[in-house]
Amino acid sequence: MxxxxxxxxxxxxxxxxxxxxxxxxxxxxxxxxxxxxxxxxxxxxxxxxxxxxxxxxxxxxxxxxxxxxxxxxxxxxxxxxxxxxxxxxxxxxxxxxxxxxxxxxxxxxxxxxxxxxxxxxxxxxxxxPQAGCIALKSTRGIKAGDRVLVNGAGGAGGTLVIGLAKHLGAEVTAVDRADKADHLLRIGADDTIAFEDEDWADQRSRYDRVVDLVGRRSPFRVHRALRPGGVYLMVGGHARVLLAMFALGWSVRTEGKRVEVLAVPQSRDDLEAVTALVIGGAAVAxxxxxxxxxxxxxxxxxxxxxxxxxxxxxxxx
Ligand SMILES: NC(=O)c1ccc[n+]([C@@H]2O[C@H](COP(=O)([O-])OP(=O)(O)OC[C@H]3O[C@@H](n4cnc5c(N)ncnc54)[C@H](OP(=O)(O)O)[C@@H]3O)[C@@H](O)[C@H]2O)c1
The missing domain is CATH 3.90.180.10 (Medium-chain alcohol dehydrogenases, catalytic domain)
Structure with missing residues (x-):
C-alpha cells in the first residue's frame, strides 16, 4: 500500500x-x-x-x-x-x-x-476527532456571557473551541498570527489579538476562561488574566511550562481562580458527543x-x- x-x-x-x-x-x-x-x-x-x-x-x-x-x-x-x-x-x-x-x-x-x-x-x-475532543473538554462549564480567550486559535483545534464557546453564549477573543485574524473572525470570534503585536496576559482585560493551545506563560502570569472564579486550561505548549505545572501538582487554585493542565484522554464518547454538536450546527471543523x-x-x-x-x-x- x-x-x-x-x-x-x-x-x-x-x-x-x-x-x-x-x-x-x-x-x-x-x-x-x-x-x-x-x-x-x-x-x-x-x-x-x-x-x-x-x-x-x-x-x-x-x-x-x-x-x-x-x-x-x-x-x-x-x-x-x-x-x-x-x-x-x-x-x-x-x-x-x-x-x-x-x-x-x-x-x-x-x-x-x-x-x-x-x-x-x-x-x-x-x-x-482530536480537535473535537479538545474543544468539547476545554469548553465544558462555559456559561452564556462568559469572556473566553482562546490562545493559538488559528490552528487545528481552535476552530472547534471557538465554535463551541460561541454556541454556549460566550464572548470570544481569539489569539494567533495577525494574518489569521480574518479567518478567526469568519469562524465566529468576536475579537482577535495578534500575538506578534500584543501580549494578552499583559492587557487589562480579564477572562472567565482561557483555553491555551500553545501555553508559554508561567502559571502566575496567566492567573492574573483571570476574573474571580475564572479558569485557565493549558491544552498544549512548552515543556518548561508543563514541568512548572507538574511541580505545582498540575493545578493552582487561589483567589477562587483555577490554573491547570487539561488532560484530554482519547475517548469514543467524547467523539460522539462533539460530532453530534457539529451535525447540529453548533460548530464546524x-x-x-x-x-x-x-x-x-x-x-x-x-x-x-x-x-x-x-x-x-x-x-x-
Ligand atoms: N492536553 C491533552 O490531553 C492533549 C491532547 C491532544 C493534543 N494536545 C495538544 O494540544 C495542542 C493542540 O493544538 P492544535 O492542534 O490546535 O495546534 P496547532 O494546529 O499547531 O495550532 C496552534 C496555533 O497557535 C499558533 N501560535 C504559535 N505560537 C503562538 C503564540 N505565541 N501565541 C498564540 N498563538 C500561537 C500557531 O501559529 P503558527 O502556526 O504560526 O505557529 C497555530 O496557529 C498540541 O500541543 C497538542 O499536543 C493536548
Whole structure:
C-alpha cells in the first residue's frame, strides 16, 4: 500500500510517500481502508520530536514510521474477536498511539472508533476527532456571557473551541498570527489579538476562561488574566511550562481562580458527543486545505510552517 513515511524526527523534508506492506489486523483489531486523515498540532510536534512527550512513541526515531492520528474510512477486515464492527462499516476516530493513519490501510483496536454519521463526508469526519475532543473538554462549564480567550486559535483545534464557546453564549477573543485574524473572525470570534503585536496576559482585560493551545506563560502570569472564579486550561505548549505545572501538582487554585493542565484522554464518547454538536450546527471543523496522499510532503510543509488556518486534510486515492 501507499503510505506517508516519517522515519526520523526533523523538518517537513523528512516526510515522503512510499510503498510499505499492508498491515495485518490482530484478532482484536479491525483493518480500516482509510479514505481521509487530518493533521493536528500533535503531528507537527511528532514531526520534530518536540516537546519531550512527542518522543513517547520512540526516543531516537518514531517506532511507527507512518504518522497520522485522525482517520475516517471503511472497515475492510475484522479480527475474529471483534464484535462491534463488520466489513463495510464506515468509521472514524483517533488512533491509539497517535500514529499510523496516513496510509491506505491501518489496523487498530476498535475501542476508540465511532460510526461515521451519514451526514458527514469522510473528509469532514476525519477533521473532527482530536480537535473535537479538545474543544468539547476545554469548553465544558462555559456559561452564556462568559469572556473566553482562546490562545493559538488559528490552528487545528481552535476552530472547534471557538465554535463551541460561541454556541454556549460566550464572548470570544481569539489569539494567533495577525494574518489569521480574518479567518478567526469568519469562524465566529468576536475579537482577535495578534500575538506578534500584543501580549494578552499583559492587557487589562480579564477572562472567565482561557483555553491555551500553545501555553508559554508561567502559571502566575496567566492567573492574573483571570476574573474571580475564572479558569485557565493549558491544552498544549512548552515543556518548561508543563514541568512548572507538574511541580505545582498540575493545578493552582487561589483567589477562587483555577490554573491547570487539561488532560484530554482519547475517548469514543467524547467523539460522539462533539460530532453530534457539529451535525447540529453548533460548530464546524474548518478545513484549511485538502491534499491528495501523494502530496502529503507539501501538507506537512504547510503544517510545519504554521500556514494552515484550521485543519489540513489528506485524501486517500
Ligand atoms: N492536553 C491533552 O490531553 C492533549 C491532547 C491532544 C493534543 N494536545 C495538544 O494540544 C495542542 C493542540 O493544538 P492544535 O492542534 O490546535 O495546534 P496547532 O494546529 O499547531 O495550532 C496552534 C496555533 O497557535 C499558533 N501560535 C504559535 N505560537 C503562538 C503564540 N505565541 N501565541 C498564540 N498563538 C500561537 C500557531 O501559529 P503558527 O502556526 O504560526 O505557529 C497555530 O496557529 C498540541 O500541543 C497538542 O499536543 C493536548
Amino acid at each position: 501507499r503510505a506517508v513515511i516519517q522515519d526520523r524526527y526533523g523538518p517537513a523534508e523528512v516526510v515522503r510517500v512510499d510503498d510499505v506492506p499492508d498491515p495485518v489486523p490482530a484478532d482484536d483489531e479491525v483493518l480500516i481502508r482509510v479514505r481521509a486523515g487530518s493533521l493536528n498540532g500533535s503531528d507537527r510536534e511528532n514531526l520534530v520530536g518536540s516537546p519531550f512527550y512527542a518522543r513517547l512513541g520512540g526516543l531516537l526515531r518514531p517506532r511507527n514510521p507512518v504518522p497520522g492520528s485522525d482517520v475516517a474510512g471503511v472497515v475492510a477486515a475484522a479480527g475474529s474477536a471483534v464484535t462491534e464492527y463488520a466489513v463495510g462499516d464506515e468509521v472514524f476516530g483517533e488512533l491509539a498511539g497517535y500514529r499510523g493513519g496516513l496510509a491506505e490501510y491501518v489496523a487498530t483496536p476498535p475501542r476508540l472508533l465511532a460510526r461515521k454519521p451519514p451526514e458527514l463526508s469522510f473528509l469532514e469526519a476525519a477533521a473532527i 474548518a478545513v484549511d486545505r485538502v491534499f491528495p496522499l501523494e502530496e502529503a510532503p507539501a501538507a506537512f510543509a504547510r503544517l510545519a510552517a504554521g500556514d494552515n488556518s484550521g485543519k489540513i486534510v489528506i485524501e486517500m486515492p
